[in-house]
Structure formats: C-alpha cells, structure tokens
Amino acid sequence: MLDAEVRDRAETAAEPPRPGLRLRPIPEVPSPASRPDPPEDEDDLAPVRRAIDQSVHASVARMTAGLSPAALAEAWFDWAIHAAFSPGKQATLVMKLLRKQVRLAQFAARSAVLQGHAAPCIDPLPQDHRFDDPAWQVWPFSLACQSFLLTQQWWHNATTGVPGVCRAHETMVAFAARQVLDAAAPSNLPWTNPVVLGETVRTGGANLVTGLLNAAEDAQRAADGLKPVGADAFPVGDAVAVSPGKVVFRNRLIELIQYAPTVTAVRPEPVLIVPAWIMKFYILDLSPENSLVRYLTGQGHTVFMISWRNPGPEDRDVSFDDYRRLGVMAALEAVSAIVPGHPIHAAGYCLGGTLLAIAAAAMSRDGDARLASLSLFAAQLDFTEAGELTLFIGESQISFLESLMRSQGTLDARQMAGAFQLLRSNDLIWSRIVRDYLLGRRQPMTDLTAWNADATRLPARMHAEYLRGLFLDNDLAEGRFLAGDRPVSISDIRVPVFAAATERDHVAPWRSVFKIHPLADTDVTFVLASGGHNAGIVAPPGRKQARHRIRTTRATDRYRDPDTWIGQTPQCEGSWWPAWAAWLAERSGPPAPPPAMGAPASGYAVLGDAPGAYVLEA
Numbered sequence: 001m002l003d004a005e006v007r008d009r010a011e012t013a014a015e016p017p018r019p020g021l022r023l024r025p026i027p028e029v030p031s032p033a034s035r036p037d038p039p040e041d042e043d044d045l046a047p048v049r050r051a052i053d054q055s056v057h058a059s060v061a062r063m064t065a066g067l068s069p070a071a072l073a074e075a076w077f078d079w080a081i082h083a084a085f086s087p088g089k090q091a092t093l094v095m096k097l098l099r100k101q102v103r104l105a106q107f108a109a110r111s112a113v114l115q116g117h118a119a120p121c122i123d124p125l126p127q128d129h130r131f132d133d134p135a136w137q138v139w140p141f142s143l144a145c146q147s148f149l150l151t152q153q154w155w156h157n158a159t160t161g162v163p164g165v166c167r168a169h170e171t172m173v174a175f176a177a178r179q180v181l182d183a184a185a186p187s188n189l190p191w192t193n194p195v196v197l198g199e200t201v202r203t204g205g206a207n208l209v210t211g212l213l214n215a216a217e218d219a220q221r222a223a224d225g226l227k228p229v230g231a232d233a234f235p236v237g238d239a240v241a242v243s244p245g246k247v248v249f250r251n252r253l254i255e256l257i258q259y260a261p262t263v264t265a266v267r268p269e270p271v272l273i274v275p276a277w278i279m280k281f282y283i284l285d286l287s288p289e290n291s292l293v294r295y296l297t298g299q300g301h302t303v304f305m306i307s308w309r310n311p312g313p314e315d316r317d318v319s320f321d322d323y324r325r326l327g328v329m330a331a332l333e334a335v336s337a338i339v340p341g342h343p344i345h346a347a348g349y350c351l352g353g354t355l356l357a358i359a360a361a362a363m364s365r366d367g368d369a370r371l372a373s374l375s376l377f378a379a380q381l382d383f384t385e386a387g388e389l390t391l392f393i394g395e396s397q398i399s400f401l402e403s404l405m406r407s408q409g410t411l412d413a414r415q416m417a418g419a420f421q422l423l424r425s426n427d428l429i430w431s432r433i434v435r436d437y438l439l440g441r442r443q444p445m446t447d448l449t450a451w452n453a454d455a456t457r458l459p460a461r462m463h464a465e466y467l468r469g470l471f472l473d474n475d476l477a478e479g480r481f482l483a484g485d486r487p488v489s490i491s492d493i494r495v496p497v498f499a500a501a502t503e504r505d506h507v508a509p510w511r512s513v514f515k516i517h518p519l520a521d522t523d524v525t526f527v528l529a530s531g532g533h534n535a536g537i538v539a540p541p542g543r544k545q546a547r548h549r550i551r552t553t554r555a556t557d558r559y560r561d562p563d564t565w566i567g568q569t570p571q572c573e574g575s576w577w578p579a580w581a582a583w584l585a586e587r588s589g590p591p592a593p594p595p596a597m598g599a600p601a602s603g604y605a606v607l608g609d610a611p612g613a614y615v616l617e618a
Contacts, residue, residue, distance in 0.1 A: 057403035067392070068400035072176060075169035082164040093158055100150045107146055111139045118142070122149045130187040130426065135194035144186040152181050168394065175391050182425050187434060196438045203440075210440030218436070225618075230445030231453045234287075237611050240447050241282035243293045245610035247307075248598040249334040253318070253326040255307040255612040256334050258597055262297045265591035269372050270302040270339045271584070274328055276350035277308035278416065280454050280615050283538060284349065286447040290540055292577070299581045300591055301345075304335050306352075309614040310456045313409030318459040320355075320466055324483060328359040336370055337602040339595045343372035345584055349537065350508065351466075353379025357490060358476065362483035364492040373587050375498040375580065377537050378508040381490055382477035382515035383470050387506055388423050393471040398464065405460035413455030423506050448534060477519060490519040498583050500527040500576060502536025511562045517553055525552040525583055527576045528566065541575045548576040 060069065083089060103121045110118035117137065124131055131145045159174040186192035190200065190208070199207045217229060234240050245259035273293075275281040284305070285293040296303045306327060311318060328346075335344055348356030353376040360374050380386060386393075405411050421428040435441050443449075475481040479489045497520055501510035510528055517524055529536045529548040539546050549569040553560065560568065572579075598606045 054403040054406055057400055058407035061400055061404035068394075068397045071394050071396040071400070072172065074396065075166075075172040076176075078169040079159065079162060079165050079173040083158075083162045086163055089162055093154070096154055096157055100154055104143075104147055104150055108143055111142060121146055122153065124149060128426065130185060130431070133195050135198060138194065141186070141192070141194040144192055148181075148186055152178075155181060168390065171388070172391050175388065179422065179425060182430055185430065188430055190438050193434065193438065196434070199439050207440035208438070211437035214436045214440065214442065227450075227453045228445070229442060231450040233445060234447050234450035236280075236282060236454070236615055240286050240451065241611040241615065242288065243285050243291055243297070243610065245305075246597045247607040247610065247612040248338060248604050249330070250607055250612075250614075251326055251330055253309055253323065254331065255309070255607075255614045256331050257305045257307055257610045257612060258338065259293055259297055259303045259305070259610065260597070261302065261594035262294075263300050263591075264593075266300045266302050266594045267585065267588040268339075268342045268590075268592055269345055269588045270304060270335055270342065270595075271296060271345045271347060272304045272306075272331055272335050274306050274331070274346065274348040274352040274356045275308070276352045277323070277456060278351055278458065279456060280451065281305055281307045282611060282615060283448070283451050283534065285611070286451060286538065290447060290538055292538070292540075295540060295577055296581070299585075301581075301584065301588075302339060302595060304331065304338075306331050307612050307614050308456070310617045311410055311459045312457070316406070316409035316460040318462050320462045320469070321483060323355055323462060324359050324362070328356055332359075332370060334604050337604055338599045342589075344370055345373045345375065345587070346371055347375035347377065348379055349377040350379060350533070353377055354381065354470065354476075357381055357493070358481065358483055358488055360495070361488035361490050361492050364494055365483075365486070365488055371495050373496050373498065373584070374493060375500075375584075376513075376516065377500045378502060378505055378513060378533055379499070380470075380508045380512050380515075381519055382512065383474050384477070385509060385512045385515075386471060387509040387512065389507060390471065391423075393467060395472070398467050398472060401467070402460070402464050405458075405463060409460055410457035411460070411463050412457055416455065416458070448538060452534070477515070490516075491521045493520050494522050496523045496525070496587060498525045498527070498580060500529060500537065500580070502529050502531050502533060504531060505533040505536065507533040514562045514565070518559060522555050523552060525550065526565070527579065528569075529576045539575045539577065541577060543575060546575050547571055547573050548579070550576065550579050 061067075107118055107121040120137075120142070131149075136142060136145050155177045156174065159177050160170055162170065165173075190196045196207070214229075221228065243259050245257045247255050248258045249256035273284060275284060285291045288294050293303055293305065308327070332344065332346075346356055346360065348354070357374065357376060357379065360371055363369075363371065383390075401411070432443075435443060469475045469481055473480070476488075476490070480487050482488075497516060499513060499516045501508070501513035503510060505513075514526065517526070527548050527550045529539060530546055531537075531539060549566065549571050551565065551569045598604045600606075
C-alpha cells in the first residue's frame with residue numbers, strides 16, 4: 001500500500017500544470033558562503049568602530065587598573081543565579097550564620113565574665129598576621145576581631161560550593177569578596193586597631209603626623225615616577241648587580257653579560273641564565289651575599305646572563321617568538337662562539353624558564369644538541385593550575401588588556417604590579433598602609449624589595465600571545481605552541497632537567513611547576529624549597545630556616561603525583577643552591593683554565609662593563 005501511495009504522488013508531481021495556474025519557483029536561500037559581501041561603506045567603517053571600542057575599553061582599563069568589569073559581572077551573575085536557585089545551600093548558610101552568631105554571643109559573655117580575656121572562638125588563618133599582637137586579645141578589640149573572622153569565614157562558605165557555578169567564576173567571586181572584607185578589616189582603621197591607638201597615646205599623635213607625611217611623600221614620588229623611599233640605597237652597579245663581568249653581545253632586545261671567573265679553574269661547560277623580563281635580571285645578582293651569580297662563579301662555573309631591554313611603545317609588535325630568537329637563541333650563538341666545543345647548561349627563571357623550555361624543545365625538534373642540561377626555577381609549562389593569577393586570565397579580561405596595551409604599546413609596570421599586589425593584599429597593601437601611615441613606621445628596604453620596585457614594561461603583542469597561547473589556551477602543554485613556524489612539544493626534550501619550585505609561590509604554584517614530570521620524557525630532578533616566588537629562589541647558603549626537598553625521577557620511573565611525592569621525599573635543612581651546584585658538577589667535565597672574555601675574532605667583542613646599559617633604562 002505504501003508503494004502505491006508513493007507511486008501516486010510521483011505521478012501527480014509529474015503531471016503538467018493545469019491551464020490558468022502559474023507556479024512560482026521557490027527562491028533559493030543563499031548559504032552564508034555565497035551571500036554577497038557587505039557594502040563597501042560598511043567595510044570602511046569597521047576599523048573606525050573597532051578603534052572606538054578599543055579606545056573606550058582602554059579608558060576604562062586605566063581606571064580599573066586593567067581589570068575587566070565585564071569579567072567580574074559575569075562571574076557575579078553566575079554565582080548569584082545559581083545561589084538563588086539553591087535552597088539547600090541557602091539553608092546551610094542560614095544555619096551557619098545562626099551558629100556563628102551564637103558562638104560570638106557566647107564569646108562576648110565569656111569575655112564579660114573573664115574581664116575580656118576569654119579564649120577565642122575562631123583563630124586566624126596561619127598566613128594572617130593582622131591580629132598577632134596581644135592587644136587584640138583584650139575586650140572590646142577581641143570582639144571586633146572575632147566578629148570579623150567569623151564574617152570572613154561565612155562569606156568564604158557563601159561564595160564557594162554553590163552547585164553549578166563555573167570554577168573560574170567561583171574563584172573570582174571569592175577573591176572579590178575577600179578584597180572587600182580585607183579593606184573593611186578592623187585592623188585598617190585607627191579607632192578599631194588597638195596597636196595604632198596605643199601608639200597614638202604613647203606618641204601624642206606624632207605617629208599619625210608622620211604617617212600623613214609618609215603618605216604625601218609616597219604620592220609625590222609615584223606622581224614623579226620615582227622609586228619607593230629607600231630604594232635609592234641600592235643603586236644598580238654599586239650595591240646590587242656588582243658581580244664583575246663584561247657585556248659581550250647586544251641586540252635590540254638583550255645584552256649578554258659574561259661574568260669574570262673567581263677561581264683559577266672552571267668547568268668547561270658554561271652556564272647561561274635566562275631571567276624573566278617582567279623584572280630586571282639582577283634578582284639573580286643582588287648584593288654579593290645574595291647573588292646566585294657570585295655563588296656559581298665561586299663554584300667554578302663560567303656564567304653568562306641575559307639582560308633584557310626595557311621595551312617602549314615602539315616595540316608594540318615584538319612577538320613572543322622574537323624573545324626566543326633574539327633572546328635565547330642569540331645568546332646561545334654567542335656563548336657557543338665564546339666557549340666553543342662545549343655543550344651549555346641553560347637555566348631559566350619564571351617566565352624566562354618557560355621561554356627557555358620552549359627554545360629547548362624547538363632545538364631538540366630541529367636536531368640542535370648544544371644543551372648539556374636544562375634548569376627551570378619557578379617556571380610553569382602547563383598552565384591549568386596556575387594559581388590565583390588565572391583570576392586575571394579569561395577572554396573578557398584578555399580582550400580588555402589588549403585594548404589597553406594597543407593604546408599604550410606596552411603593559412606598564414604599575415599595571416602589572418597592581419595585579420600582583422591584589423593577590424597578596426594583606427601583606428602588600430593593607431599591612432603597609434597600617435605600618436607606614438597609621439603607625440608612622442617605614443620598613444627598612446632590602447636588596448630584594450628594592451629590586452621588586454625596579455619594574456619593566458611588556459610589549460603589547462608579546463604579552464597578548466603569552467596570555468592567550470599559554471595561560472588561556474594552554475597551547476604549550478597540549479603541543480600547539482609555535483616556535484618558528486612549527487609547534488613544539490616538551491616531550492622532545494632529552495637533556496636532564498633540574499626544576500625548582502617554592503612552597504608559598506603565588507605566581508607559579510609548586511603543583512603547577514611539578515607538571516614538568518608528565519610532560520618531559522627525560523630524567524627530572526625536582527626541588528621544593530621553602531619560601532615564596534622570589535625569596536624561595538634567592539636562598540643562599542647560611543640563610544636561617546631555609547629547607548628543601550629533592551628527588552630525581554628517571555625517565556623510566558612510574559609517575560608520582562604531587563601528594564605522593566611530598567610524602568615520600570624527606571626534608572633537608574639549608575639552601576637548595578648547593579644541591580643544584582652538585583647536580584651541575586656531576587654533568588660537567590673536569591676543571592680547566594677559564595675562557596677569555598668575549599671572542600672578538602668571532603664578532604663578540606667586549607662592549608662594556610657589567611651590568612651593562614639596558615638594566616639602567618627606566
């Protein structure tokens with residue numbers, strides 16, 4: 001029956017049209033690919049519209065320190081909508097609120113009975129030192145402290161664990177809530193901070209006058225583009241970056257410094273250090289007692305260091321790969337000419353380590369065997385767990401930053417510093433305000449804090465490629481990142497790897513640095529040191545309370561996850577520098593007379609004394 005029906009329909013369709021009827025053809029709907037181009041005037045106006053958008057975004061970005069309001073609003077709406085449709089979570093929060101109010105009321109009652117010396121009902125987090133002073137244990141300041149800590153804990157519960165909220169949005173909302181609470185902490189107000197009140201009574205208010213003068217001085221120095229108070233005591237080339245050496249190569253992006261030997265015989269394999277270009281290179285050559293360069297030369301190594309030029313608006317189109325070619329590869333060419341016939345121990349710090357790993361993978365891909373080993377300090381290769389810095393990484397945020405960078409040509413040092421300070425606002429913002437402006441006390445400047453104030457800029461194109469290719473898309477870990485015109489893979493690296501991370505690193509969390517293990521198909525010696533991103537790396541022998549864990553994982557060994565690794569690796573007292581020096585010595589030849597400074601016959605004549613000219617550029 002079905003066949004007959006189909007045949008009848010076919011015969012009907014084949015009949016000629018009846019007289020008097022006109023059949024209009026059905027118009028074809030063009031596919032997107034076949035649709036006509038937009039009018040020429042629309043094409044001509046497109047750049048204008050983009051320029052207007054970028055100008056508006058850049059103007060807003062300057063007011064928000066580069067933070068995207070759209071990204072924060074998106075995260076807040078995600079959290080708010082899911083919280084509104086989660087009655088179970090709401091009930092939990094109500095019960096927590098009631099319990100905290102009862103705990104606070106009981107604490108207040110105990111304080112009244114014990115004349116203000118009751119045991120606290122909540123303790124601060126281990127890293128929170130705002131309420132360490134015993135004056136905070138006395139009523140009524142103890143009540144203000146306990147109320148704040150309970151409120152802080154409740155808001156953490158409220159902004160986390162809401163079903164359905166994107167993890168990135170949850171982290172951003174929790175971060176924003178923490179910033180608001182930190183700003184409203186009782187420690188920040190002179191009339192609710194017992195330490196400030198006590199100092200005001202003791203000095204007759206002189207601390208507040210001194211603090212006001214400090215604030216005015218800081219504002220004036222910031223407006224004039226000067227370094228913070230005390231940084232002038234550490235001039236580059238006189239107090240820091242004083243290891244003797246010569247500049248033996250220079251191009252538009254780097255100066256290469258060859259350091260003078262301090263012993264009569266050195267290992268034949270030179271060491272090339274690639275620092276990050278977010279800051280000046282001399283974090284690894286601070287004052288002599290804190291200088292990694294001085295330590296290495298004392299251990300019998302010929303040391304070379306890249307000093308990056310501070311880019312300006314004219315460098316807006318310098319790419320990430322330009323840093324590899326004109327930086328790492330150009331430096332390798334120079335070192336190979338000055339110390340010919342010997343492989344090179346290459347070491348990279350932070351972003352410099354990431355760049356060095358990309359260069360090493362490209363060299364292995366292309367059959368370049370000039371490396372003897374690869375050392376990476378606080379350097380990430382997989383960015384899926386890059387810590388709280390990912391708060392500032394998203395399509396909305398990067399697009400916002402790109403508009404800002406296009407208008408300036410670079411990302412300014414102060415704009416970068418603002419993001420890093422927010423990550424540790426208690427230590428870097430509010431505690432400083434209390435100390436410098438409410439107590440009227442200046443913290444003595446050290447070589448490390450003076451270096452931290454000597455920031456640089458980043459080219460617009462390079463930084464956008466870095467944020468998108470590495471942080472946002474994780475192209476390096478997934479084998480898509482281009483070096484030259486072809487992608488690279490960390491698994492191509494065959495030389496032994498030494499990777500150092502630090503326990504309290506907020507820039508490159510140690511679990512993120514640990515991901516070198518599944519990525520690299522070679523022996524990996526991993527060190528986990530105490531301290532943070534900078535102080536944990538600048539850890540010379542003799543420093544008190546320094547400690548580290550170290551273990552070598554062979555290429556044939558089975559994988560240990562971070563928790564297993566830390567549980568099975570014993571802790572050693574002291575600096576990790578001697579362990580690295582011993583690791584390098586094991587992979588080096590016997591000592592021999594040191595090489596000459598530079599190689600004029602090969603085009604690498606001495607151009608001047610260390611630390612060179614680029615490091616002095618503002």
